[in-house]
Amino acid sequence: MPVREPQYPVNLVVAGRACLVVGGGEVAARKVAGLVACRARVTVVAPTIAAEIRAMDVYCEERPYEAGEAARYRLVVTAADDPAVNNQVFRDGEAAGVWVNSADDPDNCSFTLPAVARRGPIVVTVGTGGHSPALAGWLRRHVEEELGPEYEELMRLLSEAREALQSAGRPTEGLDWQKALDSGMLDLVRAGKVDEAKERLEACLSSSSG
Numbered sequence: 001m002p003v004r005e006p007q008y009p010v011n012l013v014v015a016g017r018a019c020l021v022v023g024g025g026e027v028a029a030r031k032v033a034g035l036v037a038c039r040a041r042v043t044v045v046a047p048t049i050a051a052e053i054r055a056m057d058v059y060c061e062e063r064p065y066e067a068g069e070a071a072r073y074r075l076v077v078t079a080a081d082d083p084a085v086n087n088q089v090f091r092d093g094e095a096a097g098v099w100v101n102s103a104d105d106p107d108n109c110s111f112t113l114p115a116v117a118r119r120g121p122i123v124v125t126v127g128t129g130g131h132s133p134a135l136a137g138w139l140r141r142h143v144e145e146e147l148g149p150e151y152e153e154l155m156r157l158l159s160e161a162r163e164a165l166q167s168a169g170r171p172t173e174g175l176d177w178q179k180a181l182d183s184g185m186l187d188l189v190r191a192g193k194v195d196e197a198k199e200r201l202e203a204c205l206s207s208s209s210g
Helices: 026-037 083-096 133-146 149-167 177-181 185-190 194-209
Strands: 018-022 041-046 059-062 075-078 099-102 115-119 122-126
Touching (some): 075 083, 149 194
């Protein structure tokens, strides 16, 4: 197994920021969809661009990638059929200080993309450091099966409690949120007993602030 540097996980805010996708096929379409879902301003460059991509809210330029153009963007994803193009994009990004992901080619990446499971604002990512995207995707499917709507309701209760504390000028750090989460709140939400779950949360936070 090749030795790869450990990776620092982040969640990037790309909304309104210029992002480039090099490639116009099926893989590129998935990358474009992910950026569009996060409201990035996406430009797609490729000699041929699939209708699926054209149907998205993106700017398309049906032409080859031009050396150096990666420097004009905040984030770049390359999924070209030609490895030489992917390498050129990566080198351009390195020279300009722009983060580049090259699909299924970790040697030409300054960042890799994890497999993502979403439930409303809840985002769970699975990465393997570029070693096995297949395993990351398999694990993501298992997470998606577990991540039902009750988790979004649980998050809402926690968020509202946090906002109420902040509005009252009370610190939220140091409270035993984990105790509350371990108290059976999720089971109550699953059973439709949301008010009871809220009461249990308040009781746990009150006892930890005392």
